[in-house]
Amino acid sequence: MGPLLDELRAALGDDAVLTDPDLLRAHQRDEADLCAAGTPLVVTRPRDTAQVAAVVRAAARHGAPVVPQGARTGLAGAANAVDGAVVISTSALTTILEIDPVSRIAVVQPGVVNAALGAAVAEHGLWYPPDPVSWESSTIGGNVATNAGGMCCVKYGVTTEYVLGLEVVLASGEVLRTGRRTVKGVAGYDLTRLFVGSEGTLGVLTEVTVALRPAPAESLTMVAVFPGTSAAGAAVAEIAAQGLSPSLLELLDQTHLRAIEAYQPMGLRRDAAALLLAAVDTGAHAADDLAALAAVCTAAGADEVYAATDAAEAAALLQARRLAHPAMERFAADTYPDGNGGLVIDDVAVPRGSLAAMLDGVARIAAECDVPIGVVGHAGDGNLHPNIVVDRADPASLDRGRRAFDEIMRLGLELGGTCTGEHGVGLLKREWLAEEVGPVGIRVHQAIKAALDPTGLFNPGKVL
Amino acid sequence: MGPLLDELRAALGDDAVLTDPDLLRAHQRDEADLCAAGTPLVVTRPRDTAQVAAVVRAAARHGAPVVPQGARTGLAGAANAVDGAVVISTSALTTILEIDPVSRIAVVQPGVVNAALGAAVAEHGLWYPPDPVSWESSTIGGNVATNAGGMCCVKYGVTTEYVLGLEVVLASGEVLRTGRRTVKGVAGYDLTRLFVGSEGTLGVLTEVTVALRPAPAESLTMVAVFPGTSAAGAAVAEIAAQGLSPSLLELLDQTHLRAIEAYQPMGLRRDAAALLLAAVDTGAHAADDLAALAAVCTAAGADEVYAATDAAEAAALLQARRLAHPAMERFAADTYPDGNGGLVIDDVAVPRGSLAAMLDGVARIAAECDVPIGVVGHAGDGNLHPNIVVDRADPASLDRGRRAFDEIMRLGLELGGTCTGEHGVGLLKREWLAEEVGPVGIRVHQAIKAALDPTGLFNPGKVL
Incomplete structure (x- = not known):
C-alpha cells in the first residue's frame, strides 16, 4: 500500500x-x-x-x-x-467560480456549501432554491449526487431541475464535461441528469453549473392543526385537486410535535395528531391563496387554523420543522438510553392522492410491529419520512424496526409510490430499489454502471 | 426478407x-x-x-x-x-390511459397528439405546458424523444421537466419501466431522462407518464418593435437581468415579418428590423409586469411598444408567430422557384447575455456567405432559429448555406451556447454534437448506446 x-x-x-x-x-x-x-x-x-x-x-x-x-x-x-x-x-473544492446575473447561472466547485452559494447569489438578487434540511452544512456536490430535495421543492422543484452542466472525473481518469450554460439544450443524451442522483457510483463531480431564479417573494405562512393524520393527508390531496400552489406544505405528526417541544419548546400543540405548515408567495392574491388553503384544511377537519402574525413567527415555524431530525434523534436517545436509541430515517413518496392511505398505513404498521414511528415530511410532494425508533442493543427491537421499514416500503410501492423520494438508495435501500425497478431495470442500471465504470472503482456496494 | x-x-x-x-x-x-x-x-x-x-x-x-x-x-x-x-x-398507439387530477398526472401512449392531451386535461382544469410549434400534429412520443421545447418554456420549462416515467421496449425486446408517478423520486439512475431526448436511439417508447399543472392563467400580451435586432437582444438580456418572468418572449426578424405578411397578412410592421412578442400571466401584478417589460424594451431602443387590446388580438399575434415556419418555406419557394427553394432550419441556444452578439453574428454570417437568413426564436430562452434559404438546384448555393450553417454553429459554441436548443441532433448535427461534447463526451455517448443497444438496432446513424 x-x-x-x-x-x-x-x-x-x-x-x-x-x-x-x-x-x-x-x-x-x-x-x-x-x-x-x-x-x-x-x-x-x-x-x-x-x-x-x-x-x-x-x-x-x-x-x-x-x-x-x-x-x-x-x-x-x-x-x-x-x-x-x-x-x-470535496472539502478543499470550495470555490464559487462564477455568478452570471444575466444568464442566471452559477458555476461552483462541488465542496461549496448550499448556504454559501445561497448567500453569494443573494447579493445579485438571485436564489438557488433546493433547500435540504442540511442546507447549512451540506455541499452542492452532495446535493447533486443525491438529487437533494427540500421544503421549497413543492413549488420550485428539486436539485436536478437546477443542474445545467457538470464536470466529472471518470473511472478512466478522463474529464467529462456534460450539459451547458444555456436555459435549453438537447445536444446528445442527458448525461448531466444521469450523473445527478447517481450517488457517486459513476464518477467524481468536480464542477457544477446551476440555474438560478430571481430572489424569492416574501411568503405568508399558516398552520393547520388536525385531530387525525389522515385528515391532514386528505387536506393535502384536496389542495392539489383545487390547483392551489403553496410554496411550502409540510406535515408534522404528534410524535414529532412532542419530540420538538421536548428538544426545544417552540409553542407547538402537543395534543395535535398532525400539523400542516403551509406558505404562499406574497403578491396580490396571497391573502386569497392563504384563505383558500385554510378553507380546505378546515373542511378536511382541522380544528385550528391560524396564520403567522409576522415574519419572526413564520421563521420560528420553519425552524421548528427543521428541528424534526435532531429532535427525533434526542427522542430515540431518551427512549433507549446508554446510546442505544437508534433512528431509521425512512423516505417514501406516494402520489398525493394516496397520502392519507400512506399515513393510515404507517400508523397501522407501527402498531403491528410494536415500534414507535413518527412521521414528518414534504406532504405537498407526497414525500414522507417515517422515522422508526429502535433499540440498537436489542436484536428483537432491530428486527421489529426492520420489519416496519420493509412494510412501509411495500405499502409505498403498492400505493404507486417510490422507495425514496429524496434521500437516495445508498446502502439502505438496495433491495427496495431492485423491487421497485424490477429485473429489467436492474440489468439496465448494471449495464450503465459497467459502461461508465467497468472495474467497479467508484463507491462499490452502493445503489446496486 | x-x-x-x-x-x-x-x-x-x-x-x-x-x-x-x-x-x-x-x-x-x-x-x-x-x-x-x-x-x-x-x-x-x-x-x-x-x-x-x-x-x-x-x-x-x-x-x-x-x-x-x-x-x-x-x-x-x-x-x-x-x-x-x-x-x-406510433399512429395506432393513441390512447390516453389515465388522467389523475389529484396527483396531477396523465399516462398516455406515445402516439397521442400534443393538442389532444391538452384538450383532455383541460376538461379537468389542468394543463400540459410543452408547446412545440407542431403541437397540433406532433405526438407526445415524438416530443419526448426530442425533448421538445416551445413558446411557454421560457417560464414553464421543456418536455423533460414534465416526464415522470416511461415504458420502453429495449433492443432485447424486454420492456423497461422507468421513473414514477410521484412528484419526487430518486430511486436509482435517472433512466427516464436518459431516454428523453435520445431520439429513438436507445429504445421505443410505449407509454409516457407526464406531470400536469393547474390550468394556466390568462395572459396579457405586448409587442415591441425594434429598429435593430441586437437592440432586441439587449432588451431580452435586460429583462432577465431585472428578474422579470414573462410567460412568453419571442423574437421575429424582418425576414420573418415580411415572409409572414406575404404568406398571410397579420398586420405586422414590415419595416421593423425585429419584433419582440411578450406575455405575462395575469394576476394583480400583470399590468405592472407588462409595464416593466415595455419600459425595458423602450430603454433598449424599441420605437413602438403596444399591448394587445383583447384576447383575439393576442391570439392573432401568437398565430402570426406560429406561421413563421410555413411562411419561410413559402419565402424559400418564392425565392427559388420550380421547387428548388430549400430551408435549413437551424436551432442554436446561447446564454441570454450573448443573445445580441449572436444576432449580430448571424447578420454578419448572412452577408459574408451571401445567403438569406431569417431569424426567429424563443428569445427569452436564448434559443434562436436562424433559417437559411438555399437553392437546392445550385451546388454553390448549397455550399454557401452549409458554410453559413457551420459558421452559426461555431459562433454559438464560442458564445458558450449549444448546437441545438430544442430540435435535436438527428442527422443534421452529428458533427456539431461531436464538436460540442468533445471526444470524451462522444466516447461516453457510445458506451451508453452500446450498453443499451449493443447491435445498433435502433435508429442507426442518428445522433452519433
Whole structure:
C-alpha cells in the first residue's frame, strides 16, 4: 500500500493526503444510522480537477476503491467508506467560480456549501432554491449526487431541475464535461441528469453549473392543526385537486410535535395528531391563496387554523420543522438510553392522492410491529419520512424496526409510490430499489454502471 | 426478407404491416430539409406494448434496423428512415390511459397528439405546458424523444421537466419501466431522462407518464418593435437581468415579418428590423409586469411598444408567430422557384447575455456567405432559429448555406451556447454534437448506446 500513498502525496502534497486514524474514523460514514461502514485507507483533499483525476488514476492503478464524500450529511449511507477505500473529500473544492446575473447561472466547485452559494447569489438578487434540511452544512456536490430535495421543492422543484452542466472525473481518469450554460439544450443524451442522483457510483463531480431564479417573494405562512393524520393527508390531496400552489406544505405528526417541544419548546400543540405548515408567495392574491388553503384544511377537519402574525413567527415555524431530525434523534436517545436509541430515517413518496392511505398505513404498521414511528415530511410532494425508533442493543427491537421499514416500503410501492423520494438508495435501500425497478431495470442500471465504470472503482456496494 | 414480413404479419395482423410503395415513401423522412433518407422495408403500426416488442424482436432476429416514427414533424432528420428499415409508427398507439387530477398526472401512449392531451386535461382544469410549434400534429412520443421545447418554456420549462416515467421496449425486446408517478423520486439512475431526448436511439417508447399543472392563467400580451435586432437582444438580456418572468418572449426578424405578411397578412410592421412578442400571466401584478417589460424594451431602443387590446388580438399575434415556419418555406419557394427553394432550419441556444452578439453574428454570417437568413426564436430562452434559404438546384448555393450553417454553429459554441436548443441532433448535427461534447463526451455517448443497444438496432446513424 505504500506506493499508492506515495503516489497520492506526490500528486497532492502531504497536507492533502490524510491517514490519521481519528480522521479516518470520522470519514467512515454519513448520517444514516444502522448502515455498514468500513475504514478508508486514506482521505484525500484534492484542490482542483487535475488532482481529483490524479487520485482516481492512482486508485485505479492500485485497485483501491474510490468513495467520494461531501459533508457526509446523507441519510442512506451512500457516502459510507469501505475498508481500504481512497476517500475523495470535496472539502478543499470550495470555490464559487462564477455568478452570471444575466444568464442566471452559477458555476461552483462541488465542496461549496448550499448556504454559501445561497448567500453569494443573494447579493445579485438571485436564489438557488433546493433547500435540504442540511442546507447549512451540506455541499452542492452532495446535493447533486443525491438529487437533494427540500421544503421549497413543492413549488420550485428539486436539485436536478437546477443542474445545467457538470464536470466529472471518470473511472478512466478522463474529464467529462456534460450539459451547458444555456436555459435549453438537447445536444446528445442527458448525461448531466444521469450523473445527478447517481450517488457517486459513476464518477467524481468536480464542477457544477446551476440555474438560478430571481430572489424569492416574501411568503405568508399558516398552520393547520388536525385531530387525525389522515385528515391532514386528505387536506393535502384536496389542495392539489383545487390547483392551489403553496410554496411550502409540510406535515408534522404528534410524535414529532412532542419530540420538538421536548428538544426545544417552540409553542407547538402537543395534543395535535398532525400539523400542516403551509406558505404562499406574497403578491396580490396571497391573502386569497392563504384563505383558500385554510378553507380546505378546515373542511378536511382541522380544528385550528391560524396564520403567522409576522415574519419572526413564520421563521420560528420553519425552524421548528427543521428541528424534526435532531429532535427525533434526542427522542430515540431518551427512549433507549446508554446510546442505544437508534433512528431509521425512512423516505417514501406516494402520489398525493394516496397520502392519507400512506399515513393510515404507517400508523397501522407501527402498531403491528410494536415500534414507535413518527412521521414528518414534504406532504405537498407526497414525500414522507417515517422515522422508526429502535433499540440498537436489542436484536428483537432491530428486527421489529426492520420489519416496519420493509412494510412501509411495500405499502409505498403498492400505493404507486417510490422507495425514496429524496434521500437516495445508498446502502439502505438496495433491495427496495431492485423491487421497485424490477429485473429489467436492474440489468439496465448494471449495464450503465459497467459502461461508465467497468472495474467497479467508484463507491462499490452502493445503489446496486 | 419474406420471413420477416411474415413474422410481423403473424404478430400484428396484415392491416398493421404496410408495404405499399407510396406509403413507404411517405414514411421516409421528417420535416428536416436536406437530410438523407432511405426507403423502409415496411411500416408497422403496433397497437400495444406487446406488439411493439414483437416487432423489435423480429427485426433484431433478421438484422433489420428499427426506426421509430411519430408524426414526422421533427426538424433534424431524427425520424428519417434508412433503407430496409422496419419503421415502428406510433399512429395506432393513441390512447390516453389515465388522467389523475389529484396527483396531477396523465399516462398516455406515445402516439397521442400534443393538442389532444391538452384538450383532455383541460376538461379537468389542468394543463400540459410543452408547446412545440407542431403541437397540433406532433405526438407526445415524438416530443419526448426530442425533448421538445416551445413558446411557454421560457417560464414553464421543456418536455423533460414534465416526464415522470416511461415504458420502453429495449433492443432485447424486454420492456423497461422507468421513473414514477410521484412528484419526487430518486430511486436509482435517472433512466427516464436518459431516454428523453435520445431520439429513438436507445429504445421505443410505449407509454409516457407526464406531470400536469393547474390550468394556466390568462395572459396579457405586448409587442415591441425594434429598429435593430441586437437592440432586441439587449432588451431580452435586460429583462432577465431585472428578474422579470414573462410567460412568453419571442423574437421575429424582418425576414420573418415580411415572409409572414406575404404568406398571410397579420398586420405586422414590415419595416421593423425585429419584433419582440411578450406575455405575462395575469394576476394583480400583470399590468405592472407588462409595464416593466415595455419600459425595458423602450430603454433598449424599441420605437413602438403596444399591448394587445383583447384576447383575439393576442391570439392573432401568437398565430402570426406560429406561421413563421410555413411562411419561410413559402419565402424559400418564392425565392427559388420550380421547387428548388430549400430551408435549413437551424436551432442554436446561447446564454441570454450573448443573445445580441449572436444576432449580430448571424447578420454578419448572412452577408459574408451571401445567403438569406431569417431569424426567429424563443428569445427569452436564448434559443434562436436562424433559417437559411438555399437553392437546392445550385451546388454553390448549397455550399454557401452549409458554410453559413457551420459558421452559426461555431459562433454559438464560442458564445458558450449549444448546437441545438430544442430540435435535436438527428442527422443534421452529428458533427456539431461531436464538436460540442468533445471526444470524451462522444466516447461516453457510445458506451451508453452500446450498453443499451449493443447491435445498433435502433435508429442507426442518428445522433452519433
